[in-house]
Amino acid sequence: MRALWRYLVAAVVLLLGRGRRPPRVERAERIVPAGEPSPRAELLVLALFGATAACAVAFVVVYAVESIPHQTQFLGLSLGLAFAFLAAALIVIASRLVVTEELEEDYPVPAHPAEQEALGQLVEESGDRMTRKRLLLVGGGAAGAALGAALVTPALSLGPAFEIAPFFRTPWRRGVRLVDEDGRPLHAHDVLEETFYTAYPEGADREQLGAPIVVVRLRPAELHLPAGRDGWAPHGIVAYSKICTHAGCAVALYRKPTFPTVEPRPALVCPCHYSTFDPARGAKVLFGPAGRPLPQLPLFVGPSGELRAAGNLSGPVGPAWWGVRNRRPS
Secondary structure, eight states: OHHHHHHHHHHHHHHHTOSOOOOOOOOSSOSSOOOOOOHHHHHHHHHHHHHHHHHHHHHHHHHHOTTSTTHHHHHHHHHHHHHHHHHHHHHHIIIIISOOOOOOOOOOOTTOHHHHHHHHHHHHHHTTTOSOHHHHHHHHHHHHHHHHHHHHGGGGGGSOOSOOGGGTOOSOOTTOBEEOTTSOBOBGGGOOBTOOEEEEETTSOTTSTTOOEEEEEOOGGGOOOOTTOTTSSGGGEEEEESBOTTTSOBOOEEEOOSSTTTSOOOEEEOTTTOOEEEGGGTSEEEESSOOSOOOEEOEEEOTTSBEEEOSSOSSOOSSOOTTTTTOOOO
16 A cells, blocks of 8 residues: 555656756856746746647537537637647747757768767757746647647547437337328328328427438339338338438439339439439448448338338438447437
């Protein structure tokens, strides 16, 4: 226990910079003329480093909180100010805290110990005006770390990190009626072949990611749905999520072959990047960058002929991010 305590004390002392400094070698003469310390300039640099860190943290916060209005503008403003404050801090250091002097001499031959020692002395003496070196290093490190975090944060767009619940939450439950854009129930006899329909769950928020679906009717003999989906397509009517599994665009096109003998079979098409899905085979990807099929909604026909959901969607809604493929919606 005592050994652990000694290690903790040693770590704290090391972090606070109170350890013994190596003995300083006295030199006969200075290379760089001594400059007057400038505490005000040091405080200004610390303030600029703090402002840099604050703006960088603000960038991360604005990126994470989608409810902030004008998010894009605030992202640009916070990151731009972070770089501006950092540039101002470096300018103050160069002009107020580092001693400068112009010397003209021949370029030294490399690997000469005397010249290397003189170079080290030159660097050390140039910072003699700084009286808060450790504090400035801590401030600069904090600003650099915060700015680095801000620069890395956009990489999270490659996959959800802060809020992934919408990918797994849908309003579909057994018995929920399908309604059209005007809120009218969608009946089985209303769904015609070679026609594309958009439907929503009755009484649910249509802005929810898992709410919109596409409905098409195919000939029952053409259906080859995945195993375990028997009875999901009454009268050949199939329903799939309207959100493309590539980049989250709306699947808004239906490819209907005009000459079936020479053209491909019917397909659902996303207009953004032309991912194409086969509705007869569980929305299997036929073409394009989509990474997985569209989730299918099981259907049954109610007592009045209206279409109702027989359960939830077969998979998570939206782009095929990391980990989404292996989870089912709740």
